[in-house]
Amino acid sequence: MNTTDPTPNTPPAEGCIDTEVRGHVLLIGINRPAKRNGWTVPMFRQLAEAYTRLDDDPDLRVGVLHAFGDHFTAGLDLPAIAPYMQRGEKAVPFGMVEPHDFGLPGYRRRTKPMVVGVKGICFTVGIELMLGADIVVAGEDCRFSQLEVQRGIMATGGATLRMAERAGVGNAMLHLLTADEFGAAEALRLNFVQKLVPNAEVFAEALRIAERIAAQAPMAVVATRLNVLKAVEHGPAAAVGDFIETQKRLANSEDAAEGVRSFVEKRPARFTGR
Template sequence: MNTTHHPEGQIDCTVQGAVLQICINRPAKRNGFTPKMYRELGEAYTRLDDDPALRVGVLCAAGDHFTAGLDLPTIAPLMKRGEKAVPLGLVDPLNLGMEGYRRRTKPMVVAVQGITYTLGIELMLAADIVVAADDCRFSQLEVQRGIMATGGATLRMAERAGMGNALLHLLTADVFDSAEALRLHFVQKVVPAAGLLAEAMRIAEMIAAQAPLAVVATRQNVLKGVEQGPLVAMHDFIAVQKTLSNSEDAAEGVRSFVEKRPARFTGQ
């Protein structure tokens, strides 16, 4: 990957087929997030959702580390004023459903390596599938800085790992490894660092090969079940299945099965 000498860092986007690769690029500062980077990340997530040619996102990082988290000297003034770095109206990379922000609809795969602190954990928990390098070091250390994690860690760590496991790491600000992250269901796969991006892209391309409308509907139903409960999500089954069954992609799915060939989905 290319690196940059821009002092405030940047977010680089590369299109590979139907996959948008989004790269955090400030390796000289361990990819610490400035307001500029945070804004550009929101713009990249919005691009993924708005471009019909794109089906899946892959969030990755340049250099040896995913991110050391927020660059507090540049972010703190915004926090003190109660302001957000991502402009209203864009897709929120943390997918919290906050008023004024859009929620991502398309799948996001995240590849994390090296130092993955605070915001790094929250970005990966806000995504859908996480591939971690075997050299990762994770820490949700806000309490060590006198603040609270407000990017979703207090919610999602408990949801994935249970209250006790979440508080173990949230209240001690300790550093834990990829094996612990896998045990707690914070990540889905652990791979050698050299093969990290390739594995994330492999998963993303497999998702991109499926029927786009069905992928989005499936993801949204899982998310609704987690956030609102199984009974609420279940009520969508008949209506969503009816809509999907009448799509061109569903017809193509049947044709490809009968003709014993790979399906060619269009998202229609």
């Protein structure tokens, strides 16, 4: 596995999203380090394009969202984004995969897994993007803040939903209403992140996890992910209701047959996603 950090392109002033394919993994890089990766409209559009590409390309199985420079993101570039907020508009075009993944009308929801590596500053939209993903690796000195109330606005990228879901209402209110800054150990305690590693190892660890997921049966990975989300969003009974039909579909796939063969032959499985 090639765990070398990606080399960024030279970004325009408004920043960009770089992508790179490694095997079955799509690397998605936030590239505006001169502005601590502050988010602009073109960056949001390009991020949605990358997430949509991940879902639409059958050769891609997992995404890794990471950032160039010392920081994941300082949050929104408010002067650039505020006019959209004032008009009630989204920077992401309709019909694409919406990266925050909370089911807005007119947008697609991601089906394939997303692993996120965060380091340095991870404020506002950075927290919401990682909570909208599946697995988060954080650098040990990462700093977090959901500080929208400090700017006179509300977090509308999913924090009001997912902080309470992960950490309980009291913990969510503590950080949402005070706009305080908290560290990686607190983020781990609240289940906002899953692993802490030294800063220099964030990308490599995120890619390692993604490669491990990519080695599994793709259809089974997607079905498992979606069933977990159904249980969280619609309750256990709704998720259980899918068990028999989903298992029947998977059990009749070529990958399930390969799973049996590899078990009998005592070798790693070679899955094709069919």
